Amino acid sequence: xxxxxxxxxxxxxxxxxxxxxxxxxxxxxxxxxxxxxxxxxxxxxxxxxxxxxxxxxxxxxxxx
Numbered sequence: 001x002x003x004x005x006x007x008x009x010x011x012x013x014x015x016x017x018x019x020x021x022x023x024x025x026x027x028x029x030x031x032x033x034x035x036x037x038x039x040x041x042x043x044x045x046x047x048x049x050x051x052x053x054x055x056x057x058x059x060x061x062x063x064x
Contacts, residue, residue: 004039013034013035013038016037016038017030020034
């Protein structure tokens, strides 16, 4: 799943918004509804994916 702010997320949001506008939803409401639908699909940040993304080893929680 793409994350908010990524290009893939923006493309999916734009396509969804355009479909809503074509079905008669006002522009402002289409924007909000498209965001809500994508959030419901579980598009959330997954956090760091690598060791490097977690930061310096000495500063990680649990490293005493």
